[in-house]
Amino acid sequence: MSKHASSVPASQLYTKLKKVGKGAYGSVYKGINNKTKQIVAIKILNLDTEEDDVVDIQKEIAMLSQLTHAKSQNITPFYGSILDDTKLWIIMDYAAGGSIRTVMKAGALEEKYISTIVREVLLALSYLHKNLIIHRDIKAANILLTAEGDVQLCDFGVAGQTSVNHLKRNTFVGTPYWMAPEVIREGASYDYKADIWSLGITVYEMATGNPPLAHVDPMRAIILIPKSKPPKLDNSFSAAIREFVDLCLCEEPNDRWNADDLAKTKFIKNSSKTNKSILRDVITRYEDWKRKNDTSKRRSIASDDISSR
Numbered sequence: 001m002s003k004h005a006s007s008v009p010a011s012q013l014y015t016k017l018k019k020v021g022k023g024a025y026g027s028v029y030k031g032i033n034n035k036t037k038q039i040v041a042i043k044i045l046n047l048d049t050e051e052d053d054v055v056d057i058q059k060e061i062a063m064l065s066q067l068t069h070a071k072s073q074n075i076t077p078f079y080g081s082i083l084d085d086t087k088l089w090i091i092m093d094y095a096a097g098g099s100i101r102t103v104m105k106a107g108a109l110e111e112k113y114i115s116t117i118v119r120e121v122l123l124a125l126s127y128l129h130k131n132l133i134i135h136r137d138i139k140a141a142n143i144l145l146t147a148e149g150d151v152q153l154c155d156f157g158v159a160g161q162t163s164v165n166h167l168k169r170n171t172f173v174g175t176p177y178w179m180a181p182e183v184i185r186e187g188a189s190y191d192y193k194a195d196i197w198s199l200g201i202t203v204y205e206m207a208t209g210n211p212p213l214a215h216v217d218p219m220r221a222i223i224l225i226p227k228s229k230p231p232k233l234d235n236s237f238s239a240a241i242r243e244f245v246d247l248c249l250c251e252e253p254n255d256r257w258n259a260d261d262l263a264k265t266k267f268i269k270n271s272s273k274t275n276k277s278i279l280r281d282v283i284t285r286y287e288d289w290k291r292k293n294d295t296s297k298r299r300s301i302a303s304d305d306i307s308s309r
Helices: 051-067 100-106 111-130 193-208 218-227 239-248 276-308
Strands: 014-022 026-033 039-046 078-084 087-093 143-145 151-153
Touching (some): 014 039, 026 087, 051 087, 100 143, 100 193, 100 276, 111 151, 111 193, 111 239, 193 239
Antiparallel strands (some): 014 026, 026 039, 039 087
8 A cells, every 4th residue: 555646546546435434624434445355444635725734634644654653553553645636545444343432322331341442542642652742632533443342543633743833723623622721721831641631531521421511612611621620520430430530630731640650540450351352342232222223213204204195
């Protein structure tokens, strides 16, 4: 698979099968390599856009190329990119299980699943942070599951090297609910500990179904996050998960634990004997939910048709 522009049109090398997602600069499709028949994810980005957007896209490609060499299997593998007129096709691993946010449509997740997912995400964060990369968009929608139940951290569209100076514009790509207070505060600098805050919010999201402040407008959330006390899980959850969230959601970034230390908490240790294949249960539950939902929708449409006759 080419990592550079190709003289062969992208559509001759790969076939788009169906759209599976939409991002800030383009759409993501399930696709197939026409030669090897490997199923892949194809992110198609429009380069016929603002110049600074193209710079962001180039940064993402550079970041993905760097992460190709990641030994951690918990970062979505990147196979290459193909320039096709004003479109850039980014070819990545296809995670058939979907995102954690998608499977949560069937309901908030039990703690045994959350701790297993977070254990795997911490391995990815440990790798990124040791290589001076801040992901900057940790949330359930950016954690993927393969059909086998493997966990992959994806979407490095807003990831940044800690040496990059103009972080501010990218800060507001996506929604702010997962953002650390220091990321929002004007003029404040921040480091990889911003990802740890976002991880804490993601655990809250997985446990309750939504991040804190999900009921308010995103722009209102931007005002509230720096002014509010860190969110906490209530007593209906175990002491272990509540402690984990508290260690992530410290107001002062220096007080937040790093990925390696968080991996030693009781919450994560509880899952140390759990095989990640249990996450297939989560995929199955979602597929059952989707089937039932689709069936009831079809019945509803059929009854509407009958009543309108």
